[in-house]
Amino acid sequence: MKLYRYLTGPDDKNFCLRVTAALNQGWILYGGPTLSFNGQQTIAGQAIIKEVDGEFSQDMDLSSL
Template identity: 65%
Template sequence: MKLYRCLTGPDDATFCLRVSEALNLGWELHGGPALTFDGNRVIAAQALVKEAPGQFSRDLDLSKQ
């Protein structure tokens, strides 16, 4: 099955670590990041995809894949 998730948060070191962790767990970038400004800070979003064994279920916890 193919899994998808989108990480979002302030564009800071913590966000970069979250994306790096996902990459090291086998997730792949899906397109480039999206950025917006909320009036105080830049907010980033990065889509990720991953091939995984098993069947899709709406009960999947994607943060643990």
């Protein structure tokens, strides 16, 4: 099955570390990053996908896969 996540957060070191951790867990970038401004800081977003065995369930914790 294919999994999809959209990571968001302030455009800082911690966001980059979250994306890097996901890549090292087998996730793949899906499209380019997005940036927006909430009036105080720049917010980054990055879609990621991963192919895994098993069947989809609404109760899945995608951050642990």
